[in-house]
Amino acid sequence: MSLSKCEFSMEYTIKNVSKFSAGEIQFSDETIWRNLIWKLKISKLDDFLGVSVYCSQTSNTWIKDCQIVGILECKIVSDNGETHEGIRLLNMKPPRKIEGPMIDFREFLKWDEMKKNFLTADSVKIVVIVNNFTALEDIDFLCGFKILHTFKHLARFEENETQFSDSKEWAGTSWRICVKKEEGYLGCYLQCESNPNTSLICVSAICELRIKSKENYEIFDLDVLEFSRPTMLGNSKLMKWEDLISNYLVSDSVTIEADLEAYNEFPVKNDYMAKKFVLSQQFYDVSRIEEGESRFSAFEKRFNIPWRIELKRVSGFLEIHLHCGENATFLYHQIETDCWFNLVSTNGKHLMRQMSAVFCRDVDMESLKKSLKKVIRWDDMMTDYVINDSFIIEAHIEILSIIEEACFWPYWITEEDAVFHERSFYISCKVNNVSRFLDDEKQWGNTELRYEIPWRIQAKRTYDFLEMYLFCDGEGNGLDQLIKTEVTCNLVSTNGNNFRRTSKLCFEKPGGQGIIKFIKWNDMIESFLNPLEDSLIVEAHVKIFMVEEFSRRFLQNERSFLMSHTVRDVSSAEEGNVVFSATEEWYDVQWSISMKYINGFVELLLSCDKDLNAHEAWSIETNFQLILVGANGKRLTDYFEHTFEKPDSIGDSKLIRWEDMLDQYAVEDSLTVEARVNFTLLIEPQPEYSFIMCHTVKKLSNVREGEFHFSKTETHCDAPWRISLKKEEACILIYLHCDKLLSNDENWSIQVEVQLVLGSETGRTLTDKVTHIFNEPEGIHWTKDLTWEDLERDFMVDDSVKIEARVKIVKPVEIDNEDEH
CATH class of the missing domain: 2.60.210.10 (Apoptosis, Tumor Necrosis Factor Receptor Associated Protein 2; Chain A)
Known part of the structure; x- marks a missing residue:
């Protein structure tokens, strides 16, 4: 459905009105709006001014076979502000070409009355306005209904008094008309009376209010109304009360009809947290x-x-x-x-x-x-x-x-700079399918923003206890704030009883804190579980005592990166299989993120795949976030801290039930998995007989096919070395060159293990390992197949990239003197 509410107007000036003859017709120019052709026809028939509105599709219209609805108002205005207007309901399927009029005001105004009251310089201006325009593609109108009621004893009405019609059932909901005297005006409303505590129906409709005059019904109001909860909608100033009494009262009563034509109806999800x-x-x-x-x-x-x-x-x-x-x-x-x-x-x-x-x-x-x-x-x-x-x-x-406490401002913030209006809030979460919870299973509440900080609740079963956690989610991996709170975790039963425990929590980095062993699992089941829905409600009532911003100090070896990949066809995954896995190299380390469907849950893991070897020992101390992102932007984030000392995988084997992931995060059978990783420490001792060479290649856009770009020469282990980058057949090659010269009286050899690295300012790296024995001046290159286009997309920053050679001398220079033989 395409739905938008706009306002559009057309004007036409009738010139030389005195020469306008009976039966004459004039047309305005065509105007295209919303891919529809609009024009006006002005006529003089039987001494009346007639105004007709035409509408049809354009040749390339997108609005084929759809219904358009709205309110069309035709008016004529004099120089002194006097107006004459007519209102019609717009409800039609526009034809493919202009045929008959869409709306016809055949006797809009007597011709003589128009000349007497609205003529200026032998001209009259007609204005047609389209309000509340709605285009409904491929949706039929639903059946409408009418309510007719006679309201009595109006002469005795007091200010703010109301009177209601009898109710009428439609779409499972009670409807009635309400009239009210307010500020000297007649207010007229349509009231929807669905039960506030049951499922609601959202109804979009055009409502037409008619008041029966002493002669006949007159339309006094047209409007597009949307009912999504029990409410009363209408016009608070339909007409002056004295005009109602003078012109419409019959035996101290007036008859009002409400004509509702619905064009959209759908159920509204219950808010179980309410x-x-x-x-x-x-x-x-x-x-x-x-x-x-x-x-x-x-x-x-x-x-x-x-x-x-x-x-x-x-x-x-x-x-x-x-x-x-x-x-x-x-x-x-x-x-x-x-x-x-x-x-x-x-x-x-x-x-x-x-x-x-x-x-x-x-x-x-x-x-x-x-x-x-x-x-x-x-x-x-x-x-x-x-x-x-x-x-x-x-x-x-x-x-x-x-709000549990009054407004406050922390002592370090002046009133003019105050951020808070209250220091307390609460958030809640409905926990479903409680009876089937397994050990270490958890459910998450939605993320809610409070004081520009995102918060959410987690309920978790650990052994035979319910645990409750409050999560404070920061941007990236840094919160950059110290937040001191007092949190009361509250378990709510359907009869209104509560079980509460309070704890002081201090958040200085993103993640969750809470109360372990909050209540025994069996006690919770017995006293607080709703057996009909197999659910319970948990709340966190939070008092913020202090929020203090600070600047984070980054360690010398601190690095961070983001891995983000879209997982498709998730609904077709089979139990026990890895659904997705992707590997990327960052800061010379291979990382991978994987998602698995196992035991009915989503398992999400981050793997560090750095090699072990006999020449070095390493450790990588990290904190990271694993995130599910729905196509609608909804996020589920979990936090981890781990020190990798060998290739390993860390994450959550029960992040969320698979069926809940499909229901809450998968849109069009896909979602995104992310890993936000922060290195807090990287220790990598260098072995003996090793060196590193680095070079930044600038002005990459000027590099020609077959051309080398060399670093400066450096001497290591009594041999001169260089590294270079070469563009060859639209691919990139990285070289290590040993430039030690040959001699007539001696032979030499150097055995090396080398890592040839392409790096970016973003932290993205690509590494290849090569083993070689040099015994003459030569260059060796990596075996990676990287196109120049991929280089520009993934690694180039400011027209530059970095290249490195990490060289380990397995056997140093060996010299064989020929004179000795």
């Missing part, structure tokens, strides 16, 4: 409630917070109050919520009203009570919802945020 719950209270003896009297439900704890509902009779209306906190010991600085109150009759009839509320800790306890006023007239409530002198009020509540 803190949602329902309070429900049945109130009895409602007829005995007097003016100003209140009735209360009992306090109920949800997420360790007490809540209750209050109803009150005020000035002939029902008011509903939501209380958060039982007394002055309110534990939080601020709690932000969305609440949907639902009036429910014992016969099933209901009315839903929405309220957003922020509860703050204050000396005034009224800040812990939020009110929805003028919910419904008391008499109407008694008639429509009270049966046997009782009815039910439900409160469907979603906690959007909890």
Whole structure:
């Protein structure tokens, strides 16, 4: 589907209006917009001005066989600002060539009235505007529906009073019209009343509101609306209230029709991390409630917070109050919520009203009570919802945020430079399929940005315990910040009970810290597992005490690099097989990254493949990240520290379940694996009789075919040496030259093991090993097959590359003096 909302206008000026004859027709020039051809037709028929809008496809249009929808407005404006306008719904499939008009205002305005009120210098300007334009490729319109309702007793309406139509079921959801008097205007809305705690349906639709005048229906509003949750959408200033009373009231009533035509409908995924719950209270003896009297439900704890509902009779209306906190010991600085109150009759009839509320800790306890006023007239409530002198009020509540402490600024930051607005936050994670967890299995929460720092939760089973970790993810391998926190890990059950443990955590590098042996696994299963979904919810409530930036000091031998490769056809992988492996050379060391499908999990490993030999000992102390990257940018990062002293592979054999990887990270059957590696120490003792020669070859773009570029001559082991680079048949060759001269009275030989290295400023290297015995002046070259094009792409920086020869003398110069024979 291609979906965009734009605004497009066409203008046409009718000139010489006095000479415009009956039956005459004029056309505007054609205009191309959104690959469609648009033009206007102006006519004079039966003493009326007619305006017609034409639309068709262009010859190369991309919009074949699609539906276009929108709102088309035609208007004429006088010099003194007076306007006359008409509105039509645009809903059609554009033809391949211009045929009849798409929209026709045949009797837009009487001709004499146009001349009297809108004529300027014998000319009139017509403007046509297209609003909320939407092109829907290959999608049919869904069935729409209508709601018709007569609203009564409007003359007595008070400011901010509302009245609702009966509900109508469509697409598994209840819909109704709402009218409201606000600021002297009639507000008219369409309300969607799906249950906030169940699966939602997102509906995109064109809504047409019609008000029945004393003569007939008149269209007063057209709009494109998108409902993705229980809400009320419409026009808050449809018309002035006095105009409604004067022109549309019949027997103190008005009839309104809402015509909804949906063009898109799809389910919305539940946010399982959301803190949602329902309070429900049945109130009895409602007829005995007097003016100003209140009735209360009992306090109920949800997420360790007490809540209750209050109803009150005020000035002939029902008011509903939501209380958060039982007394002055309110534990939080601020709690932000969305609440949907639902009036429910014992016969099933209901009315839903929405309220957003922020509860703050204050000396005034009224800040812990939020009110929805003028919910419904008391008499109407008694008639429509009270049966046997009782009815039910439900409160469907979603906690959007909890701030545990007030705003603060760390002591080292002035108020003008303050970064934080609060120092507390919480993140959560839903852990699924808990009953099948194996030892060392873990699940990860989504990465969430808090104070410009990415955070996430990990839940892990180790032996017979649940472990919980908070991860602070930095860019690359360096956090460059010292972050001191107090973290409360919280296990939440479906009944609102909690199990909490608190720990002080200090993050000075990327990675995870947390609480081992958080709770015994069996105790967690018994008390906190949701058996119907086989899931549980874990939270981390974080207080940040200090954030201090610092400059990292890099060690002399410190190096870093990134390996990144795309893995394709992941769904076709077979259990037990290596799905992907790639090898690259960085800083003279062979590294490889591999991904394996094993025992139902993703195994991701980094391998250091540096050779062992008898002439040297080495160790590489590293910290690195292994990362899964979905094609949608979603990332899963794990952190490791290891010292390689021999060729080895390190990583995670249970990074994530294979099926979860396919569901959460694979897009179009592919994903990316990355390794971000940082050398913190490289020790490589040089053996006796060895040397290294280095040379930077500049101005590579000027190198000609067959041409050598030599380094300076250096003397080692009583022999002169050079290295060179040569372009040969569009490939690159690297040479080591021994220039020791031959003598008439002696023969000589030098046995060497040499590594010929091509290097880049980026750290990328390519190495070849060659063994040779020199007994005459000559040059030896590597056997790598590297094209000049690959050299320029992978190694060249600023038109330069580096070449090296790492030479080990296996047998030094041996001289055979011929005079001795």
